[in-house]
Amino acid sequence: MSAFLAAIPNPTATPIPVFGSGVVGFSFLLSTIVWVPVVWALVLATVPNPRGRYDRFFFGSSFWVTFASLALSFFGYIQFQAFTTGPQYEEKLPWLPAFGITYHLGADGISMLLLLANGIVALAAILASTGIRARPREYYVLLLLAEAAFNGLVCARDLFMVVLFWSAAALPLALLVAGWGVLPGRRLGAALRLLGYWGLGSAVLLLAVVVLAGAAAGGTFDLDYLGKTALPGRTQVVIGILVVVAAATRLGLWPLHGWAREVLAEAPAGIAILVAGAGMRGGGYLLIRLLDATLHDGTRLLAPLLAGLAGLTAIWCALAAFRSRDLRLVAAYLAVVPGCVTVLGTAGVTPLSIDGAAFSLFGGAAASALIVGACALVAERAQTRDLALLGGLAGRLPRLSWLLVLAGIGVIGLPLTGTFVGELMVFFGAFKIASLGAFGVAAGLLIAGAAVAWMLQRVLFGAPSPDAPVASDTNLTETWALAVLAGALIYLGVVPGGPKLAGIPFLDPGVINVVNASVADIASAYAPPAPPVPGAGG
């Protein structure tokens, strides 16, 4: 056995044993987080389920696997070396060496943050799926596969793996929407739209990677190498445009937002939560990782376009939410808005705006997932999604009403929510450089605020319609699904620097601190040149 273990190559590239230092040696933390859901999905796929005998087992085991994955992410997060740059928990093994591809996973502060966010969102998605009665085995298998793809994306340090995980989520999610969508007549169309847009994003990202690797001519797809390669400005712009298009397909930026409207409105609550919370954040992550961190000149040139796109999308989606008469469509449009703040942050190209963009990935994940989840459950519990029939639900659905109010507040980023902190940093960091875009996003948030207020007034406090079906409040599991997201949103808004006992960090190093070192590393390329020292030089 010892000879066998000795034959396994050491995957840790960083010499510092980070995870479990002094407690437990565990070199494969990220692989475990990424691949355990896949392995469990394959196991579930082979379990026979005569007459639905194991329906609860599929739910329970998927929940515990996701919970364990989240717990591992949390352990990774609290033991993260917050004040060092570069990826940690690295695993690097040759995969296709003849083609310069490595199995390279690693997590910097931004990845760590998103890993945590993905875990929370996936847990909420599973809890919100208790109502799934048809083919639960297939449902949870596909959900676990999508979850693993999202986790893999944020851990990947090789561009081949980035493309692999980026593209791998599309098929399971399309099948989930097609198989379990709410309206039988529209779910297949929604699934094909998802596949079309995300497929386009995958193809464009693959093209960007091919161009980037080809231009760098290093015979490798490793991000660490490609991030340090100086490319001509024109090449950077071409790659940058491709990256923006790929990210736009995920974030639902105008004019590539069609899928978001359909999918978030038609998917079952759990899948809508997963897509809005984890899937859409992938676009923001890609912009930070590939655009801001790798293509500095290209980012500077594309920043106005990016900021304009963010502003336009925010206004467009907010207005569309205002106009919609379908509760789930309102939620779908509102779920796009937090992503615009992230995009604006990446376009700001200042340390503060990029910090805010990274921070808003977490806040946006929780807020978007909460709004689509809450609206999906309201529509389900009230047995209608027509705003003309919904009204006066506050008394009949008290728990759900509170959560819906909190979701609305989270989307527009009012104080004490995680989105507020991110927005504050983004606006302070970006207003000077991308003022037009920032104005657009601010206007979008304002209109979104009005849409939220109108929607809440109509659904919760308006006069009940005599034609409305009977409504009932959420069960405990569904309440927990939304409460997990709401808790994360408020926690992040109240203690973004982590809780302290007598001035000493307690349990949580603080999201800001974890993100900060990585962002400083990225933003150093955008730092203004130092002012000339009087009398120095010749």
Add this chain to the structure above:
Amino acid sequence: MTTLVLAPEALLVATAGATLAMSGARRARARARVRLWGPRLVLLALLAAFGLELWLGAQVGTLFGGGFAQDRFALFAKAAILLALAAGVAAADWDLERLPGPLPAALIGGFGVMVAASATDLFAVWTGAAVAVVAGASALAWRPGLAPGSALAGPVRAIASAGVLLMLVALAFGYLHATAGASSLDLVRAALARAPTTLPLALPVLVALGGLAALLVLAPLGFGARAEASPFGRGAAAGVGAAGAGVALLKLGGVLAGVGPAWAPALAGAGAALVLLAGLGAALAPGSGRAAGMLAASQLGWVAAAVATHERVGLGAGLFLLGVGIVGAMALPALLGELEPESALAGLGGRAPARAAALVLAAVSLAGVPPLAGFFGVFLVAAALGSAGLYWVVTLALVGSILAGVGAVRIAYAALLLEEEDARAPARAPSTRLLPATFASGAAAVLALILIGYGLLANPISGLAFQGAKALLSTR
């Protein structure tokens, strides 16, 4: 090197001969035994040949005065066709196939691929490819189901169209032979490297490349003939025909590596256009059987484009993709069986989950969706095309792959999620005929593992493909 290296070829030919004897069973009891054991023994022989190839074929050298070469390219190509044949035999529902039916043709076609893989001169390459293509086309001659009789019109058209393309390739090969003054691949490569790229030289080169690329992509589509063939016959035509044309195309790509890349954009563009058209066909095809053929054609178009990179990484990526492409192209029609309209797939996930899973994995892999084997090949080819500066080719082909993805999702949706009561016309899906498939669950699971493992454990496989490409470009 000893002649023992020919053991896999000998075993394949012997198995083909033995399958012909299956038709000699006259009494009912003997026929039942043949039906029970015949396919299993063929599968066993194919796996044995595959094992022998990996074991004995690892040695490098030549036989028959240099007429037969065993190198890494030959090893990879032979192992791939043997694996594809094994996958096809294992995946087919032999309760729905006549015996021996298309089995001998498929095995003889496999032998043709092995000949082409080890050939060291143009005419041996052409002969091997022609045997594979014609045998593949003739495998279309058996009707689906157990009813006696054969459908000759379809396969005759298939053989005729394949024959025309083969003749064009032969003419072009003849011209290359006359230009170089030799038919040995090494000598032709050396002569062409010295010759200036002129129109009279470029035309036959383009005809040869175009003809082989057309055969490669047309094989999964029954060579353009709408033959009402049995599922295994369709798979054999697709897998064996594409393998023969693909091997010849890669060998020709190796020969042309020294020539200026003037012809490269034309072939790459043709490959990309084929991927695009086949992807569109997969997305819009009226039935799952046609969609399956289009999916395979779409992936094999990438192989044609890979040859246009005229360098080692591209040829290695093309070889890698050809390997997975022929496994999928062979297995998918066999797995689909007679379930031609998509509605007929309704409920398959519940009745035969392993078969449904393998069917979905094969379709998805052929569409190049990650993390399955096809994605790895497509990515490697795209990267090689990018390195060669052919970004427009990558763009076109990627659009084709997205469309192919839609076709794969249609099959996956119908097989996994469509309930029998959802289907408007569940006309031909009697569940009792699906269940007793000879190898159903185990074979489907093994196929699924191949399609997953080929990508995830790609290191040794891609390494071997890369060495194969290196062998193509080296002089013996």
